[in-house]
Every structure is written in structure tokens, then in C-alpha cells.
Amino acid sequence: xxxxxxxxxxxxxxxxxxxxxxxxxxxxxxxxxxxxxxxxxxxxxxxxxxxxxxxxxxxxxxxxxxxxxxxxxxxxxxxxxxxxxxxxxxxxxxxxxxxxxxxxxxxxxxxxxxxxxxxxxxxxxxxxxxxxxxxxxxxxxxxxxxxxxxxxxxxxxxxxxxxxxxxxxxxxxxxxxxxxxxxxxxxxxxxxxxxxxxxxxxxxxxxxxxxxxxxxxxxxxxxxxxxxxxxxxxxxxxxxxxxxxxxxxxxxxxxxxxxxxxxxxxxxxxxxxxxxxxxxxxxxxxxxxxxxxxxxxxxxxxxxxxxxxxxxxxxxxxxxxxxxxxxxxxxxxxxxxxxxxxxxxxxxxxxxxxxxxxxxxxxxxxxxxxxxxxxxxxxxxxxxxxxxxxxxxxxxxxxxxxxxxxxxxxxxxxxxxxxxxxxxxxxxxxxxxxxxxxxxxxxxxxxxxxxxxxxxxxxxxxxxxxxxxxxxxxxx
Amino acid sequence: xxxxxxxxxxxxxxxxxxxxxxxxxxxxxxxxxxxxxxxxxxxxxxxxxxxxxxxxxxxxxxxxxxxxxxxxxxxxxxxxxxxxxxx
Numbered sequence: 001x002x003x004x005x006x007x008x009x010x011x012x013x014x015x016x017x018x019x020x021x022x023x024x025x026x027x028x029x030x031x032x033x034x035x036x037x038x039x040x041x042x043x044x045x046x047x048x049x050x051x052x053x054x055x056x057x058x059x060x061x062x063x064x065x066x067x068x069x070x071x072x073x074x075x076x077x078x079x080x081x082x083x084x085x086x087x088x089x090x091x092x093x094x095x096x097x098x099x100x101x102x103x104x105x106x107x108x109x110x111x112x113x114x115x116x117x118x119x120x121x122x123x124x125x126x127x128x129x130x131x132x133x134x135x136x137x138x139x140x141x142x143x144x145x146x147x148x149x150x151x152x153x154x155x156x157x158x159x160x161x162x163x164x165x166x167x168x169x170x171x172x173x174x175x176x177x178x179x180x181x182x183x184x185x186x187x188x189x190x191x192x193x194x195x196x197x198x199x200x201x202x203x204x205x206x207x208x209x210x211x212x213x214x215x216x217x218x219x220x221x222x223x224x225x226x227x228x229x230x231x232x233x234x235x236x237x238x239x240x241x242x243x244x245x246x247x248x249x250x251x252x253x254x255x256x257x258x259x260x261x262x263x264x265x266x267x268x269x270x271x272x273x274x275x276x277x278x279x280x281x282x283x284x285x286x287x288x289x290x291x292x293x294x295x296x297x298x299x300x301x302x303x304x305x306x307x308x309x310x311x312x313x314x315x316x317x318x319x320x321x322x323x324x325x326x327x328x329x330x331x332x333x334x335x336x337x338x339x340x341x342x343x344x345x346x347x348x349x350x351x352x353x354x355x356x357x358x359x360x361x362x363x364x365x366x367x368x369x370x371x372x373x374x375x376x377x378x379x380x381x382x383x384x385x386x387x388x389x390x391x392x393x394x395x396x397x398x399x400x401x402x403x404x405x406x407x408x409x410x411x412x413x414x415x416x417x418x419x420x421x422x423x424x425x426x427x428x429x430x431x432x433x434x435x436x437x438x439x440x441x442x443x444x445x446x447x448x449x450x451x452x453x454x455x456x457x458x459x460x461x462x463x464x465x466x467x468x469x470x471x472x473x474x475x476x
Numbered sequence: 477x478x479x480x481x482x483x484x485x486x487x488x489x490x491x492x493x494x495x496x497x498x499x500x501x502x503x504x505x506x507x508x509x510x511x512x513x514x515x516x517x518x519x520x521x522x523x524x525x526x527x528x529x530x531x532x533x534x535x536x537x538x539x540x541x542x543x544x545x546x547x548x549x550x551x552x553x554x555x556x557x558x559x560x561x562x563x
Contacts, residue, residue, distance in 0.1 A: 028524050028527075028528060029528060068496070069496070071496065071513040072513055072515070076496065077515070077517060079496075080493055080494055080496075080517070080518065080521075081517060081521070083492070083493070085495070464517075468517065468520060472520065472524060473520060473536075
């Protein structure tokens with residue numbers, strides 16, 4: 001079977017999870033090829049250039065950061081499994097982040113990569129809740145969140161057994177949901193645990209040059225291990241017979257065969273490639289999508305008084321509504337990211353200021369517009385998003401911000417679908433996850449977002465776990 | 477291949493898959509898991525590296541023999557010798 005067009009494993013999508021799976025398999029001698037429709041790697045965590053300037057998409061911060069010497073956490077596992085020296089990622093830690101709630105952020109919980117800071121903030125501002133909070137943290141620490149066999153339970157339900165104050169409950173859910181939940185209003189407790197550890201018990205860091213550093217390391221490992229990759233070459237169809245995939249039809253019309261197929265493109269998206277009979281109920285796609293505004297500033301944010309916060313999760317309303325908005329946009333809550341405010345060391349700072357804001361958005365309100373109305377809506381929403389977010393960081397006048405801004409850009413749910421192929425612009429994929437990565441076809445497995453390990457470290461661990469579980473462990 | 481050489485083979489593999497572990501004082505009679513932070517993913521890698529580097533096959537049912545350096549040597553040394561004899 002080992003002809004030129006036959007692979008031991010074909011991987012669909014060159015995002016973080018597909019690359020990680022590819023590295024594992026190629027390292028252990030499998031003939032692997034990654035097929036990527038886009039011309040860039042990274043999928044949901046990528047970057048693009050406009051006018052010689054590189055913009056990161058996806059990654060605000062690498063979560064799951066732990067310092068050297070801390071073992072047994074996702075970051076350490078990932079580095080070991082991919083044979084990456086942690087110096088290669090050259091991670092720089094956040095300064096501080098906050099969860100800010102109230103019309104002008106009146107209640108604010110600060111956190112850093114030192115969990116004691118967050119615990120102390122909760123103790124000071126919610127003294128009645130601190131025992132419950134500690135009990136919740138203990139429950140999170142002992143929960144087996146990487147098990148491939150879990151019964152789903154409601155995270156809201158578990159959290160409420162420990163936390164009675166609805167404001168604190170919402171303040172804990174806001175960051176955790178914004179950084180990974182594909183489910184509206186609530187999430188599965190295992191997913192909550194993964195994110196709570198990733199954000200609060202571990203922490204945030206970033207390479208000086210952003211996400212492309214991580215991609216560069218992954219690509220180099222994959223190349224060294226002998227993995228092949230075909231860019232601008234999507235998979236159009238998975239051909240199957242008797243419950244097994246027999247071949248992949250590429251966008252070029254060419255057919256290739258593979259013993260195993262790993263798909264990182266999402267569960268409903270993979271199902272679409274398999275082309276289920278129409279009477280079979282399609283998997284539900286996710287409804288949570290986002291817009292993000294990016295402003296490039298000619299000064300460091302610190303010069304505007306924005307020098308302390310790395311990430312701010314905000315919400316202005318009595319309740320935190322993590323749901324698909326009824327309109328194009330919901331600016332009541334969101335996330336601010338100031339990538340300049342990582343600690344890059346003495347005398348080292350990003351050459352320009354960057355101010356990013358993410359808010360919830362509704363896909364169909366963007367997808368159906370004609371080009372002119374789409375552009376007009378983008379301009380209007382840009383303004384709305386920034387105005388809302390600026391309430392939660394020190395006041396800067398419109399004139400000052402305009403004067404400091406060199407250029408801006410914005411991505412919308414439509415951009416996400418265009419570049420990632422995710423149905424409905426669903427960044428975090430479908431609400432129901434498939435822990436074992438199984439699909440209707442016995443030799444096709446999912447990895448990435450819809451397998452259910454979250455964040456970019458989670459994405460890579462997902463690729464690793466699925467490659468181990470379905471292929472390497474079985475010695476097939 | 478002597479048993480000591482065999483232990484060194486295993487230690488070399490662990491040094492590559494877990495460079496953050498201190499291997500200078502590994503006690504050969506004590507379970508590796510009890511003195512180093514190694515999880516099931518790491519043990520899978522020991523098995524996979526044995527195959528990749530030395531063409532030694534360890535079936536899943538035999539993973540228990542990799543518990544300590546001593547048990548590794550007992551179990552793997554005959555395999556290395558048999559492989560060398562086949563030449």
C-alpha cells in the first residue's frame with residue numbers, strides 16, 4: 001500500500017492540534033501528510049500581514065503557563081510529548097489581569113500568575129465566600145479533567161454548591177467562558193476545570209513575537225520529523241465504504257488514500273465531508289462567535305495610562321450573559337487584551353502599542369450582508385466595541401486615542417468562517433464535545449476544538465492524545 | 477548487552493523525553509513512577525522510543541516490566557541479546 005499517494009495518516013487542517021498530532025506521528029515513523037486549505041498555518045490561532053505589519057488572530061495569551069520546575073501540568077506534558085525545550089517558546093509572563101464587573105467596572109478582581117493574588121482578592125471583596133471559593137478550588141484540583149471517559153455535569157451547578165454570591169459566580173465564569181466555552185450560559189464541569197486551571201491556577205504568557213513563534217517551533221519539529229504538508233490544498237470529501245474511510249478527495253480533484261484520518265476541522269464540519277445521508281440528524285454547530293477590534297498605537301499603552309493590565313474581562317450588566325446575541329453584536333461584556341503588558345524584560349518592548357477588544361457577535365447578522373452594508377456595519381461596530389471596553393480601563397479622551405492610533409483592523413464572524421471553515425463563525429466549535437474523538441467512520445478521528453481540550457495548549461494536547469490513543473498505542 | 481548497559485539505554489530515553497527530570501540519583505530497585513514525575517504518556521514514549529531506536533517491541537501486556545530500572549534490565553536485556561544474535 002505504501003505507494004506515493006498512500007499515507008499512514010492524513011491530517012486535515014494545519015492548526016495547533018493537527019500540527020501536534022503530525023509531530024507525534026512523524027516522530028514515530030508514520031508517513032504523515034497534513035492538508036490545509038488556507039495558505040497559512042495556525043487555523044484559529046494564526047497571524048496575517050497588512051502593510052508589512054503582522055496581526056495576531058486568536059491568541060491573546062498562551063494560557064496554562066507554569067514556571068520551569070512545575071511538573072505534571074498541560075504545558076509540561078506538551079513540551080515533553082513534542083520534544084520541545086521550553087526555551088524555544090521563550091514565554092514572557094503577564095503583568096496582571098482583571099475581571100471587572102459593573103457599569104464602570106466597580107467590582108474588580110485582579111489576578112496574576114501567582115494564584116495567591118487572586119485568592120486574596122476574593123477574600124477581600126467577597127469575605128463571606130472565601131471558604132466556598134477554597135472548596136471549589138480544591139474540587140477543581142482533584143477533578144480528572146483529561147479523562148477520555150466523562151459523564152457531563154453542569155459547571156454552574158457544581159460552582160453554586162460552593163459559591164452563593166451570584167456576582168462572584170458570574171465573575172468566575174466570565175473569563176473561563178470567554179477563553180473557551182462553546183456552550184451558551186453554562187458549560188460542562190470538566191471543561192470549566194480545564195479552563196479554571198489554565199487561567200487562574202496556571203497563568204498567562206506570550207512569546208515576544210506572538211503566536212508565530214509557537215507555529216514556527218511546531219513547523220520546524222514537524223519538518224525535522226519527516227512530516228509532509230500540503231498548503232492551499234483542502235479536503236473536499238472523505239470517501240467511505242462499509243463504515244471506513246477509503247480515500248480523501250482533495251480540492252484539486254486528486255484522490256489520496258490513508259490508513260487513518262485525523263480531522264481537526266470540527267465535528268459538524270467533518271460530518272459534512274463524510275456526507276451523511278440527509279435523514280441522519282446533523283450534529284449541532286456552535287452558535288458562539290466573536291468580533292475583535294485591533295488598534296495599532298504609535299505609543300506604548302502605558303503612555304495612555306494603560307500600562308498595568310494585560311487582559312481585562314468585563315461585563316456591565318446585572319447578569320453575565322454568555323450567549324449568541326440577538327443582534328449583530330453584544331458589547332455588554334468582552335475581553336480587552338494589551339499585548340504590550342507582558343513582562344518582556346528590561347529594555348524590551350513591542351515596537352508599537354496594540355489594543356485589542358473581543359465581544360460576542362451573531363454570525364447570521366454578518367454573513368448575509370452585501371459587501372457595502374458589511375463594511376458599514378464593521379465601522380459602526382468597531383466604534384461601539386471600543387467605547388464599551390474603554391469604560392473598564394483608565395479614561396482616555398477620544399481625541400487622544402484617535403491621535404495615538406496608526407491603523408485599525410477588525411475580524412468578524414464572517415472572517416472566521418472564511419479563514420477557518422468553521423460553520424457559523426464558531427470559534428470554540430460545537431457545544432457537544434467528543435472526548436474520544438470518534439466519528440461515524442472507524443478510522444476517522446477528531447482532534448482540536450471539538451475533541452474538547454481547550455486553549456492553545458489544550459489544542460496541541462488534543463492532537464497528541466488522539467494520535468496516541470487511536471494510532472500509536474494500538475501500534476497500528 | 478549487559479544489564480547495566482540496558483539500564484543506561486532506558487535512562488538515555490528518559491533523559492530525552494523528560495529533560496526536566498534529574499536522573500543523577502535514580503535508584504534501580506525503586507519504581508520509576510515513585511521517584512520521577514512520569515505519567516502514562518511518558519511510559520508510552522519509553523516503549524515507542526525502544527521500538528524506534530532499538531527495534532525492541534514491548535507489548536502492552538508487558539508494560540508492567542518497565543516499572544523500575546532493575547525490572548527493565550531483567551525484561552529487556554534478553555530481548556537485546558536475542559536481537560543481536562539475529563544480527
